[in-house]
Amino acid sequence: MSIDAGAPGHAALTALLASDPGGVLEDLAVRHGVTLREALDCLPVENRSAVAGTHFGEIMADVTGWGEVTLLVNTGDVILECKGVLPSGRFGRGYYNLDGGPVGGHLRADRCAAIYFVRRPFMGHDSQALWFINHDGQAMFKIFLGRNPDRSLKADQVRRFRDLRDRLEP
Template identity: 35%
Template structure:
């Protein structure tokens, strides 16, 4: 059987529209194992220690799409990510009505990927947070307007996150 990196690149070449989560299922590997082998033109990987910094930056972007996928179900919130603060071992999202609320266990974030990979045939940018087992905890996608156009200032801000690779 070919090395996993070769399998990933072959699958990407054969089915470029396939989502990383679906690619990982197809190859029977944790999503992080797959993502960390995608070409650097599509993915920038970061250690989980950058999670709070990223969340704080994203809270100033305006409307984004936050996705949690569990057992085949997909939950989406299209709203600005609220500011948060550390308390009782969590990063607590202080959302207003209509915003996401929750308590994020930041020390459970082992890795992060910044994905610049088309989704359903459209240009897309996602920040994906992974646990130590390589599973996806949640994703934040750059937002779109009513016509489906990416918010250009968010694309710029997303690309600026790549600088964290060198911190």
């Protein structure tokens, strides 16, 4: 799951992210004429890894046991965040249906092409998140690890994130 590093925009974005991996990737992707997925692939390898979207159900089921996380959707016009425990879900009628609140909804799992495990600085803090990317190379949504009152990441979630990544990586 890598990009053509010789394509226009990729080399400049790769160089920029090598020196500062903490920018808003959606904005950087637009500015460099690449998809968000291509922008993710421009991050240094230590900041990202990806698995196939076929792991959607397995990943969602695992995250339900992580405690409070932040679900984020960025449409370009709106960045919407919801903090809470991700409820269990089930497949039905073409969707992965989240059973409960405050996080609930219907997700088109079949549109998920890849899931990225992203670890990078953002706004002065360490950040770790799962980025669910569709077949168009854009974000469906992201799940960010929870934070302690001092803004540090929750250690148990960091461990679970790492363990899940290590188990699923090819």
